[in-house]
Each structure stands twice: as structure tokens, then as C-alpha cells.
Amino acid sequence: MSESKSKADPSRRAFLAGASVAVAAVIAGGLKPRAARAAGAKLPHLTDADPLAKSLGYTQNHNEIEKAEHPTYKAGEHCSLCRFFQGTPGEKSGYAACQIYPGYAVNAQGWCASFNPRS
Numbered sequence: 001m002s003e004s005k006s007k008a009d010p011s012r013r014a015f016l017a018g019a020s021v022a023v024a025a026v027i028a029g030g031l032k033p034r035a036a037r038a039a040g041a042k043l044p045h046l047t048d049a050d051p052l053a054k055s056l057g058y059t060q061n062h063n064e065i066e067k068a069e070h071p072t073y074k075a076g077e078h079c080s081l082c083r084f085f086q087g088t089p090g091e092k093s094g095y096a097a098c099q100i101y102p103g104y105a106v107n108a109q110g111w112c113a114s115f116n117p118r119s
Helices: 012-031 034-038 051-055
Strands: 095-097 106-107
Touching: none
Parallel strands: none
Antiparallel strands: 095 106
């Protein structure tokens, strides 16, 4: 096997590391009782400084996203339109629990790389 094939691309490695953290967070979030997840107003607000938030590019305001920094972002995507958001779909303001960030409430107008539109 050649040396070039044995080394993983650093960006792929970073993506896989972030993805594995996200999967673990979703699994852990799914284990909490539904009432606890829905009580987003009582949870501490997630900040951009949180390590998991940083790894998934979380920002509290989707209107401030720089496309160069977050190439997967599409205009109009925000937390309240995501399937992981535990609040009211389409909420314009406020905070609610999120399956990706167990133990925290996310801004309805926030965004992260785990965005998955509601069906």
C-alpha cells in the first residue's frame, strides 16, 4: 500500500470526528424524557463558545453566517425549521431544546452544520 493512500485527508478526519460527536449527541438526547427535552426555556442557552457548538459551526443568528466559513449553509435555514429543534416549528424568536445539544436550549434563529429540514 502506498504511503499516500494510508494517510487520511485532514479535512475528512475533522469532518468524521465532528460527525461522530453529533451522532453521540443525538443518541444521548434521544435518551432523555420528552418532557425534559421540551423544557427548553429552563435550559441554559447554548453559546458559540461551547466545544460541541464550535465543532458543528453553531451560530445564534443565521443571518450572520459567512458562507465561506460554512459552505453547507443555505439561505433561510435556521434551528426552528430543523427536525432536531424541540420547540414550535417556524418560531421567529426564543429558545428551545435541541437533540444535537442535550442539556442546552438553542436560539430559534440559530444554525449549525447538523441542520436537517423538517419533513
